[in-house]
Amino acid sequence: MKEGIVNKSKNAVSKKKEASTAIMYLATFPAYRQACLEILFSEHGAIELFCSEAQLERTVRTGISPEMYTHVAMVRFFGKAYIQLGHWTAALKTKNLILDLNPRAIHVWLFLLVRKLASNRTLLWGHLHPRKGSKASTAKIRRFQMSLSDGLILYTPEQAKEAKESLRNARVWVASNALYSFARLSEPAINSERNQVLYVGRFAHDKKVENLVRAFSLSGLADQGISLNLVGSGPYLERLKDLAVELGVSGHVLFPGWVQDFDLLKIHYSRAFTSVSPGFAGLGLTQSLGFGVPQIVSRGELHAPEIELADTGGVYWAESSDPSNISLALRELWKNPIQSANTDWIEEVKNRYSADMMARGLHDAVVASPQ
Numbered sequence: 001m002k003e004g005i006v007n008k009s010k011n012a013v014s015k016k017k018e019a020s021t022a023i024m025y026l027a028t029f030p031a032y033r034q035a036c037l038e039i040l041f042s043e044h045g046a047i048e049l050f051c052s053e054a055q056l057e058r059t060v061r062t063g064i065s066p067e068m069y070t071h072v073a074m075v076r077f078f079g080k081a082y083i084q085l086g087h088w089t090a091a092l093k094t095k096n097l098i099l100d101l102n103p104r105a106i107h108v109w110l111f112l113l114v115r116k117l118a119s120n121r122t123l124l125w126g127h128l129h130p131r132k133g134s135k136a137s138t139a140k141i142r143r144f145q146m147s148l149s150d151g152l153i154l155y156t157p158e159q160a161k162e163a164k165e166s167l168r169n170a171r172v173w174v175a176s177n178a179l180y181s182f183a184r185l186s187e188p189a190i191n192s193e194r195n196q197v198l199y200v201g202r203f204a205h206d207k208k209v210e211n212l213v214r215a216f217s218l219s220g221l222a223d224q225g226i227s228l229n230l231v232g233s234g235p236y237l238e239r240l241k242d243l244a245v246e247l248g249v250s251g252h253v254l255f256p257g258w259v260q261d262f263d264l265l266k267i268h269y270s271r272a273f274t275s276v277s278p279g280f281a282g283l284g285l286t287q288s289l290g291f292g293v294p295q296i297v298s299r300g301e302l303h304a305p306e307i308e309l310a311d312t313g314g315v316y317w318a319e320s321s322d323p324s325n326i327s328l329a330l331r332e333l334w335k336n337p338i339q340s341a342n343t344d345w346i347e348e349v350k351n352r353y354s355a356d357m358m359a360r361g362l363h364d365a366v367v368a369s370p371q
Contacts, residue, residue, distance in 0.1 A: 022096035022366045026051045026125070027074070027084065027105065031063025031260050032283065035181045035355035036362075041068070044363030047098075050091065056082050056104060059204055059234055063260070083107045094120070096366050098153065101126030103141045112148040123365055125153040125175070128163055131302060143167070153365045156305040173371055175361030177283060177306060182354040184262055185290050185346060190270040194337055196229045196254075197221070197330060198272035198293070200265070201284050203234030208279035208298070208321065210236070213243050213253065215278070215326035221334060222252040231268055233258040269293050273337035274316070278326060281315075282306050289314045290349035292341025296329045306353070314345045 029037065029051045040047060052074035054061045062069070072086035083106040091097055092114055099108045101124035108124075115122045124146060130136040146152060146163075151171035154160050160172040197216060203209050209230065216228040230240065230253065237255070244253040259265055269275070269291035276296045277284055282304030288295040289309055297303070297310070300320035309315070316333060319325035364371050 022047045022098060023091055023094040024049045024051075024098040024125075025072075025084070025087075025091045025107075025111070026098070026100050027082070027102070028052060028055045028060055028062045029064050029069060030060065032179050033355075033358075034064045034068075035184070036178060036358045037064060037068055039181065039355055039359035040362055044359055047362075047366065048090075048094075050084075050087050052084055059202055080104065081106055092118075092120070096121050096123065098123045098125050098362075098365070100124070101142070101146065101152065103138060103145050109145070109148075112145070116148060121150045121368075122148075123151045123153055124149045125362075127305070128152075128154055128159040133302060146170070151365060151368075153362065156308055158308065159305060171368075173361050173365035175358045175365070176353045177286075177304070178353045178355045178358040179283060179287055180262065180290060180355055182350055182356045185350045185354060187266075190266055191340055192267075192270045194271060194273040194339070195225060196227045196268075196271045196273070198229045198231065198268060198275040198288075199278070200231045200259075200268070200275065200287060203230070203232055203236040203240055205236070206279050207234075207236075209240055210243060210278075211298075211321060211323045211326060212276050212278040213240055213247065213249070214323035215276075215330060216253070217247040217249045218324055218327035219330045221330060222249045224334075226334065227252045227254055229254045229256065229268060229272065231256055231259050231265075266291060270341075274330070274333045276326065276330075280304060285309055285315070286349055286353045289342075289345040290353070292338075292343060292346045294333065294338065294342070294345075296326060296333070298326070309348065309352070312345050312348045314342065 024047055049069040050072050051062050051069050052072055056076060072084050074082050074084050076082045081104045099111060112122055130138045130142055152163055153173050153175050155177050157174055160174050163170050163172045199212055201207055244250040272293050274294050274296055275288040278298055280301040280303050281297045285295055286306050294314045294316060296316045296318050298320040299317050316329050318329040
């Protein structure tokens with residue numbers, strides 16, 4: 001399996017080097033976008049990628065195959081802003097340049113201004129609004145940055161529609177933030193006994209995984225032989241382990257570590273009757289529904305655009321930052337747990353959040369093709 005992925009990556013890279021039509025100069029390219037990049041390189045034309053080792057937030061890291069990108073340095077300023085250094089000449093001269101939509105990136109402002117004077121086409125890729133929403137203090141700065149670009153690459157049709165309505169003459173493309181290819185999502189799920197509550201992701205402050213451990217303890221499900229499976233890693237790992245011991249449920253809380261392999265993740269999801277997003281929901285929701293597993297999501301959080309998948313019926317809501325309410329949701333779902341993967345949810349994710357669609361959106365943006 002790994003050998004096939006490596007060979008596929010090398011073939012994609014060799015094609016990329018044949019004739020570059022654009023450059024993506026981004027802070028990071030996380031591992032979950034590997035599938036998108038392989039499809040983009042192999043099927044939709046050649047694009048060169050430059051990125052750094054980690055984001056301004058260092059827990060967000062580049063994880064794709066090293067041969068698929070060129071490393072550039074990043075200098076951070078007190079955790080508030082950053083500038084990437086290296087290969088500026090290539091970025092300034094390329095016909096099409098894709099940059100992060102991020103006012104904190106100093107070089108993005110410089111590239112936008114210089115390339116506008118040279119009449120070179122520059123696109124911004126990211127979220128339409130700041131993390132704190134359209135009313136945030138930085139929203140106007142973000143809007144001004146977008147006005148300097150020649151087009152936007154956003155994550156959902158709803159964001160694209162809003163951008164077209166609010167930004168005069170804006171050219172907008174959609175590249176849904178996807179994890180897996182259409183073909184991968186079409187593979188049959190593995191059936192097994194579903195007796196686990198699952199979390200997959202980073203163990204960081206904004207993920208609020210501690211609330212899930214407390215909720216699991218309050219639910220009493222451990223006494224019924226149910227386990228809490230925390231798949232991931234991060235700065236809060238030891239704190240979570242200590243909390244499980246403190247609450248007396250350590251024997252029922254699993255820490256298998258960080259898992260990226262599709263087949264291994266599918267096994268974890270095949271054992272779960274629900275997943276949980278105790279903090280903000282995002283790609284974890286597309287992953288869970290893509291494996292046909294419902295997800296308990298906290299209300300009142302600043303969710304990523306992928307929360308639109310709540311319209312599938314696969315989301316069960318709990319009150320934000322309230323372990324007791326999350327525990328009620330856990331008990332409710334355990335009363336009538338799923339016996340097999342929900343194929344309707346899988347189809348929705350395939351049709352709306354496949355890596356193929358994401359690659360197509362990026363390609364359309366590069367060639368200025370209407371979607």
